[in-house]
Each structure stands twice: as C-alpha cells, then as structure tokens.
Amino acid sequence: MTAVSTKKTFALKVSAAPFAIRAERASDVVAREALLDVCFGTNRHGRTCQRIRDGRLPAEGLAFSAVREGRLVGTVRLWHVSAGGKPALVLGPLAVDPACRSLGVGAALMRHALDVAKRRGHGAVILLGDAPYYARFGFTLAKTAELALPGPFERDRLLAIELRDGALDGAWGMIVPTGQTSKARRAARLGALAPRAA
Numbered sequence: 176m177t178a179v180s181t182k183k184t185f186a187l188k189v190s191a192a193p194f195a196i197r198a199e200r201a202s203d204v205v206a207r208e209a210l211l212d213v214c215f216g217t218n219r220h221g222r223t224c225q226r227i228r229d230g231r232l233p234a235e236g237l238a239f240s241a242v243r244e245g246r247l248v249g250t251v252r253l254w255h256v257s258a259g260g261k262p263a264l265v266l267g268p269l270a271v272d273p274a275c276r277s278l279g280v281g282a283a284l285m286r287h288a289l290d291v292a293k294r295r296g297h298g299a300v301i302l303l304g305d306a307p308y309y310a311r312f313g314f315t316l317a318k319t320a321e322l323a324l325p326g327p328f329e330r331d332r333l334l335a336i337e338l339r340d341g342a343l344d345g346a347w348g349m350i351v352p353t354g355q356t357s358k359a360r361r362a363a364r365l366g367a368l369a370p371r372a373a
Contacts, residue, residue, distance in 0.1 A: 193243060193275075193278045194241045194242060194243040194248060194249070194275065194278060194280055194283070195241070195242050195243075196239055196240070196241050196242075196249075196283060196284060196287050197239065197240055197242065198236070198238065198239060198240070199233075199238035199239055199240045199250070199252070200240070203240045203247050203250070206246070206247040207240070207247060207250050210247060210248075210249075210250060210270050210272060211250070211268060211270050213270075213272070213273070214268070214270040214271070214273075215268060215270065219268075222326075223303070223324050223325065223326030223327055223328050224265065224267055224268075224303050224324065224328075226324075226325050226326055227254060227256060227265055227324070227325070227350065227351070227352045228252075228254055228265075228267075228352070230356050230357055230358070231254060231255075231352050231354045231355065231356055231357065232354055232355045232356070232357055233252040233253060233254055233354070234252075234253045234254055234255050234264055234292075234297075234354060236291065236295060237252065237253035237264070237288065237291060237292055237295070238250075238251075238252040238253070239251050239252075239284055239287060239288055239291075241271070241275075241280045241283065241284055243275060243278075243280075247272075248271065248272040248274075248275040248280055249269075249270065249271045249272065249275070249280040249281065249283075249284050250268070250269070250270050250284075251266065251267075251268070251269045251270075251284040251285065251288050252266075252267070252268070253265065253266050253288060253292055253297075253300065254266075254267075254352065254354050255352065255353045255354035255355075256301070256350050256351060256352055256353055256354075257350070257351050257353050258299065258301055258322055258335075258343060258346045258350050259321065259322055259345075259346040259347040259348035259349065259350070260346065260347070260348065261298075261299070261342065261343055261344075261345070261346040262297075262298065262353070263297075263298065263299040263300065263301055263335075263342070263343065263346075263350075264292055264297050264299070264300045264301070265300070265301050265302065265350065266285075266288065266300050266301070266302040267302055267303065267304075269281055269284060269285065269302075269304075271284075282311075282312075285309075285312050286312065288300075289312065289313075289336070289338065292338060293338040293339075297338055297339075298337065298338055298339040298342030298343075299318070299335055299336065299337045299338060299339070299342040299343045300314075300335065300336050300338065301319065301322070301333070301334070301335045301350065302314065302334055302335075303324065303328055303329075303332050303333055303334070304332055304334060305332065306331060306332065306334060309334050312336065313336040314334035314335060314336045315334060315335070315336070316331065316333070316334060317335070318335045318337065318343035318344075318346060319333045319334060319335050319343075319346075321346060321347040321348070322335075322346055322347070322348065322349075322350055323348065323349050323350065324349075324350055325349060325350070325351070
C-alpha cells in the first residue's frame with residue numbers, strides 16, 4: 176500500500192513579499208522627505224552632495240521607491256553629473272526606514288538602481304558613502320582620486336563603480352551637475368499647456 180502525502184503546496188503570493196521596488200511617484204514626495212529627515216536629520220540640505228542635487232531633477236527613470244504594505248520604506252535616486260569631464264551619475268541619497276533595515280531594502284534598491292542605470296547605457300555611478308558597505312556592490316576608490324566635490328568631503332568616502340569599462344578613465348576635476356533643472360521642466364510643462372495660436 177502506497178502512502179499518500181497530505182502535505183499541501185502553497186504558491187508564494189507577490190503580496191507576501193516583504194517589500195516591492197517601483198519607480199518613484201509624485202505621491203511619494205511627502206513620505207520620501209519625511210524618511211530622509213528621519214535618516215539624515217533636518218540639516219541634510221546643507222551637505223556637500225546636496226549641492227549637486229539642488230534645483231535639479233533625478234535622471235529620467237532612475238528614481239526608485241521601496242514600498243511595504245502600502246507605505247514608503249526606502250528611496251534612492253541617481254543624478255546626471257560631469258565627473259571631471261566624463262558623463263556619470265551620482266547616487267543618493269539612499270535611505271531606508273530604520274524599522275525595515277533587516278529586510279535587505281537598501282541592498283535591493285542599490286542593485287535595482289545599478290541594473291537599470293546599466294541597461295539605460297550609463298557608464299559610471301559615483302557616491303559619497305561608507306566604503307565597507309558599498310564595496311559589496313563594486314564601488315571602490317580606484318577612479319575617484321582625481322575627482323572633487325563642490326564642498327567639504329572625506330576623500331575615502333568618494334567611491335565609484337564603472338558600469339562600462341573605462342568610463343571614468345582620465346576623470347579629473349570637479350563633479351558638477353548636468354541634469355535637467357526643475358525650472359526647465361516646469362517651463363516645458365507650462366509651454367505645453369499654453370494655448371496655441373490659430
């Protein structure tokens with residue numbers, strides 16, 4: 176006589192996943208700002224990397240949110256820059272709700288952002304952060320020794336990863352923003368809404 180198994184097989188539902196990553200939405204802005212205040216303090220606007228982001232929009236298709244049970248629990252954005260004359264992206268800030276840090280949200284956001292940036296044809300990503308944390312994603316000091324930020328920064332925290340070999344070869348000088356300004360997008364939107372002459 177053959178024993179019949181009474182165990183049932185259950186399919187893992189997508190809703191059972193601890194979090195989901197999606198493109199950032201306009202409706203995320205308030206929760207994103209609150210999360211950044213919690214993670215970095217309300218004085219975060221005075222930091223050196225913020226000077227690269229001020230008045231600019233994130234690179235198209237490279238702003239992501241992590242959501243858990245309908246609530247924003249993580250965020251990351253990438254921004255267009257010139258790294259000493261070489262086109263690149265600057266990543267940041269990467270922030271995760273302290274209550275969700277054990278879920279791997281930060282690592283998932285990083286991997287997702289880098290994968291999408293590479294698929295979109297970007298050559299390199301630069302960030303200011305802790306080398307031991309970011310080394311696991313491939314970030315090193317190897318290509319940043321001759322680069323600088325527009326303000327005080329710790330040299331051993333300026334890291335980069337090449338998504339395309341040689342993308343930062345010969346990069347020397349200041350990292351400056353090159354992305355679309357928020358004023359330019361607003362003007363374009365207003366122009367599209369303006370009545371057209373007959």
